[in-house]
Amino acid sequence: MAEDAELIRYADMLAAMGTEPRLRIVRLLLSAHPAGMVVGEIGEELGIPNSTLSHHLDKLKNENLVTVKREGVFLRYMANNEALQELLAFLYAECCTRNRVVEPKKVTCCGKERS
């Protein structure tokens, strides 16, 4: 069923972000949104070698978490807000709406808060 495909897609997205360098990349692109960043800038900022970075960006692109556009010699990567929104909405729904496991306020308010 389509349910399955959707769940697998979300699992793949989570896996794509489930690595230190890639979570760092996503976070960096979020902070640079909507301008995005060129591969070289990302690599320099995070200290990741060319080929390694290319692999990580490829994975993020495959899971649709980032988009690319060419600018002459450069490739500019941007966080894909649509995909991130879908993933967040899925998690929020599972945790806060469908099942009242996590209090909505604790997610949307203030970032960090106790108990």
Add this chain to the structure above:
Amino acid sequence: MAEDAELIRYADMLAAMGTEPRLRIVRLLLSAHPAGMVVGEIGEELGIPNSTLSHHLDKLKNENLVTVKREGVFLRYMANNEALQELLAFLYAECCTRNRVVEPKKVTCCGKERS
């Protein structure tokens, strides 16, 4: 710094959920919250062999996404709302608060919605 440790922890949590069987397990435990479920029930519901399931539960437990308590011969697993809250709050903050990449409403309202 502590920042790093935190990011790595979130990456590990994402990785723990970044697999079809484990995302299914988490989702199942969320729907069974707060009662939780016994290992046998989970395995039967999802059709996962004993030893495989045990490894997956172990991983989720290591990342603190689930908690266990013994009930005689049975082990009862429960979704850990605190950890899930922290992860969701982190993602929400990154996407919606620190950077206005995803509109808050699109996450918290109605689950699925267009554009």
Add this chain to the structure above:
DNA sequence: TCTGTATTTCTACATATATGGAAATATACG
């Protein structure tokens, strides 16, 4: 203590992943 049931650990293996140096490709520009 013996027995039965639940769950884990042991063991094995195939596959996937992360990493990065070196070579190849793509684009711009003179």
Add this chain to the structure above:
DNA sequence: CGTATATTTCCATATATGTAGAAATACAGA
């Protein structure tokens, strides 16, 4: 066309991961 720069692809390799059958362990109850 030749050169320079950005990025990818090729290649290799180490490590991690997912899977699961079979044996071991943990607990309860007779």
